[in-house]
Amino acid sequence: MDQDSNNKTKKEPTISELRQDLVSGTWVVIATGRAKRPEAFKEQKREAFQEPLGNCPFCNLGDPEKEKDSLIYLKENGDWSLRVIPNKFPAFKKARALNKKEEGPFFLMDGVGFHEVIVTRDHTRQMANFEIAEVAEVLDAYQERYLALMNRRYINYISIFHNHGQEAGASLVHPHSQLIALPVIDPDISRSLSGSYNYWQANKRCVHCIMIEWEKEYGKRIIFENDDFVVLCPFASRVAFEIRIYPKEHRPYFERITDKEKFQAAEALRIGLNKLYRGLDDPAYNFFIHTAPCDGKAYDHYHWHIEILPKTAVWAGFELSTGIEISTIEPEKAAEYLRGIQT
Amino acid sequence: MDQDSNNKTKKEPTISELRQDLVSGTWVVIATGRAKRPEAFKEQKREAFQEPLGNCPFCNLGDPEKEKDSLIYLKENGDWSLRVIPNKFPAFKKARALNKKEEGPFFLMDGVGFHEVIVTRDHTRQMANFEIAEVAEVLDAYQERYLALMNRRYINYISIFHNHGQEAGASLVHPHSQLIALPVIDPDISRSLSGSYNYWQANKRCVHCIMIEWEKEYGKRIIFENDDFVVLCPFASRVAFEIRIYPKEHRPYFERITDKEKFQAAEALRIGLNKLYRGLDDPAYNFFIHTAPCDGKAYDHYHWHIEILPKTAVWAGFELSTGIEISTIEPEKAAEYLRGIQT
Numbered sequence: 001m002d003q004d005s006n007n008k009t010k011k012e013p014t015i016s017e018l019r020q021d022l023v024s025g026t027w028v029v030i031a032t033g034r035a036k037r038p039e040a041f042k043e044q045k046r047e048a049f050q051e052p053l054g055n056c057p058f059c060n061l062g063d064p065e066k067e068k069d070s071l072i073y074l075k076e077n078g079d080w081s082l083r084v085i086p087n088k089f090p091a092f093k094k095a096r097a098l099n100k101k102e103e104g105p106f107f108l109m110d111g112v113g114f115h116e117v118i119v120t121r122d123h124t125r126q127m128a129n130f131e132i133a134e135v136a137e138v139l140d141a142y143q144e145r146y147l148a149l150m151n152r153r154y155i156n157y158i159s160i161f162h163n164h165g166q167e168a169g170a171s172l173v174h175p176h177s178q179l180i181a182l183p184v185i186d187p188d189i190s191r192s193l194s195g196s197y198n199y200w201q202a203n204k205r206c207v208h209c210i211m212i213e214w215e216k217e218y219g220k221r222i223i224f225e226n227d228d229f230v231v232l233c234p235f236a237s238r239v240a241f242e243i244r245i246y247p248k249e250h251r252p253y254f255e256r257i258t259d260k261e262k263f264q265a266a267e268a269l270r271i272g273l274n275k276l277y278r279g280l281d282d283p284a285y286n287f288f289i290h291t292a293p294c295d296g297k298a299y300d301h302y303h304w305h306i307e308i309l310p311k312t313a314v315w316a317g318f319e320l321s322t323g324i325e326i327s328t329i330e331p332e333k334a335a336e337y338l339r340g341i342q343t
Numbered sequence: 344m345d346q347d348s349n350n351k352t353k354k355e356p357t358i359s360e361l362r363q364d365l366v367s368g369t370w371v372v373i374a375t376g377r378a379k380r381p382e383a384f385k386e387q388k389r390e391a392f393q394e395p396l397g398n399c400p401f402c403n404l405g406d407p408e409k410e411k412d413s414l415i416y417l418k419e420n421g422d423w424s425l426r427v428i429p430n431k432f433p434a435f436k437k438a439r440a441l442n443k444k445e446e447g448p449f450f451l452m453d454g455v456g457f458h459e460v461i462v463t464r465d466h467t468r469q470m471a472n473f474e475i476a477e478v479a480e481v482l483d484a485y486q487e488r489y490l491a492l493m494n495r496r497y498i499n500y501i502s503i504f505h506n507h508g509q510e511a512g513a514s515l516v517h518p519h520s521q522l523i524a525l526p527v528i529d530p531d532i533s534r535s536l537s538g539s540y541n542y543w544q545a546n547k548r549c550v551h552c553i554m555i556e557w558e559k560e561y562g563k564r565i566i567f568e569n570d571d572f573v574v575l576c577p578f579a580s581r582v583a584f585e586i587r588i589y590p591k592e593h594r595p596y597f598e599r600i601t602d603k604e605k606f607q608a609a610e611a612l613r614i615g616l617n618k619l620y621r622g623l624d625d626p627a628y629n630f631f632i633h634t635a636p637c638d639g640k641a642y643d644h645y646h647w648h649i650e651i652l653p654k655t656a657v658w659a660g661f662e663l664s665t666g667i668e669i670s671t672i673e674p675e676k677a678a679e680y681l682r683g684i685q686t
Contacts, residue, residue, distance in 0.1 A: 019578055022542075023535050023539055024540075026580045027667050028668050103561075163660045169657040190369070211448060214449075236371045317511075320631065327373055
């Protein structure tokens with residue numbers, strides 16, 4: 001029954017497994033490297049969030065050589081402004097083989113991939129209050145790491161995300177983003193891609209472009225636009241005050257963003273985050289980039305974008321059971337309110 | 344642009360809209376009837392959870408006639424033991440028409456359906472500490488309401504769920520379950536159904552039956568079994584200490600449960616909940632029933648079950664972005680720990 005017994009050639013122990021749900025096809029990660037004693041789950045609700053400033057691991061990063069930085073940006077004074085480091089408690093790790101296995105009717109493989117943290121210098125100031133150039137630097141780092149990892153062996157999808165606030169799953173106050181490069185494309189991602197593909201096939205046009213065109217005509221859900229990007233509350237918002245940021249032109253691949261577009265995207269992201277910060281009194285939120293997979297296939301029908309999901313509600317039984325989310329404000333009203341917030 | 348202007352024949356205002364995401368096909372509910380001022384979202388994180396006992400609305404329910412009870416169970420002493428009442432802040436409401444609309448490229452319809460609350464008598468004692476007969480009475484009420492609503496016009500899916508604890512979205516301490524009968528079947532549900540159907544077509548057997556058979560042989564993830572039900576931590580657990588309860592025999596439809604099976608299911612559910620209560624120190628959790636839709640089609644390939652998801656982690660950017668969840672304990676270890684907990 002131990003399917004692992006022939007695989008003792010690995011140098012390092014695996015830190016996680018990817019297991020596939022046999023019915024829905026969805027993948028889950030069992031992060032054994034982060035595992036705690038079962039009893040530890042009792043106490044976790046009482047874990048402290050706010051560390052004393054002096055103890056912040058990101059304020060006290062060591063030598064870039066020792067920390068195995070994969071990227072470092074310096075200020076004029078020689079101090080660093082941004083560093084990309086391996087996650088200390090990674091959910092995915094580099095390995096020589098995927099080590100696919102079966103257990104009875106089930107499929108699993110090792111959690112092979114990369115898990116990096118993008119850290120900015122200032123402990124207290126959050127992204128909503130960054131200068132545009134500072135946000136652009138963060139996007140720069142996202143792009144640089146994406147390009148560096150997208151052609152690595154076994155890497156088929158790269159997720160880039162930022163958690164702010166304890167309710168949104170951030171374990172540290174110090175602003176940081178994460179990048180996870182992984183070998184599988186979940187059905188959740190596939191559904192969005194295939195919906196987009198089917199629309200392209202049927203209508204010879206990008207579904208996102210059609211939405212953006214309509215939103216510009218309709219106007220009520222738009223919060224901000226500049227030359228290259230539009231910021232809006234989507235028609236089918238999953239949560240109250242959900243925000244999406246789309247390139248106005250058809251752009252499938254985030255990693256091909258130009259420097260000019262990057263600055264425009266930074267302005268759009270900074271304004272979206274700042275309006276939430278001011279309008280909702282610093283809510284917890286997650287934002288992430290949805291872009292085409294890097295599995296070598298063409299996704300010219302896709303249209304990359306950023307989604308910002310403020311933590312305005314708790315997922316409960318109905319959402320978990322059906323996948324249908326209940327939002328308690330019309331996106332039109334949320335957009336009207338956010339349009340009125342000065343940034 | 345106002346597509347609603349021709350639909351003024353409705354007697355009552357709608358309380359919600361179902362909007363479909365154009366790309367993924369997923370539905371969301373915009374519950375305008377529950378809407379708050381935008382500014383109110385600022386304050387909600389400070390809302391009190393625990394009401395003084397005397398103010399509990401479920402302890403102070405009025406006359407069953409006035410409350411429009413759809414079900415009431417009485418004790419021998421004449422007091423009620425369980426009541427099913429309409430939700431005071433429903434996400435779905437009875438109506439004469441779905442009122443399907445288009446807005447530009449988007450589709451929406453009114454939130455037509457039923458939203459009921461199943462309330463038990465005791466304010467403080469939670470389901471984990473119920474007697475088996477009391478749990479069986481709750482399952483009785485689920486079944487009775489399911490049967491009463493499943494053939495109503497526009498009803499295609501019925502979600503039955505129970506939220507316990509504030510972190511799991513429960514807005515009141517007093518134990519209660521909810522039933523939402525709705526007109527749409529979300530792609531999330533469809534994916535599970537079609538996965539099950541495809542397996543049935545390819546292998547001429549139920550995928551859930553195959554899993555249960557394997558789990559019984561493997562043994563490591565099983566927590567408890569009785570004549571008719573098995574309680575286990577699933578191979579691809581979405582969260583730490585996830586529990587599923589399956590009928591051992593192939594049973595597609597929850598609403599056809601027999602009285603004998605109901606008592607066995609109650610014992611299984613009570614043991615699952617009680618092990619979490621004792622083993623994890625009263626965690627917040629959601630449980631829900633996954634069963635075949637009631638849209639008039641045959642789902643003989645499906646296998647109903649109960650899923651219990653303790654709130655052991657917060658969904659963050661990675662989960663929201665990819666649909667892949669990260670769990671920090673192997674289901675085998677979680678099951679071993681829970682097996683050892685005395686109930």
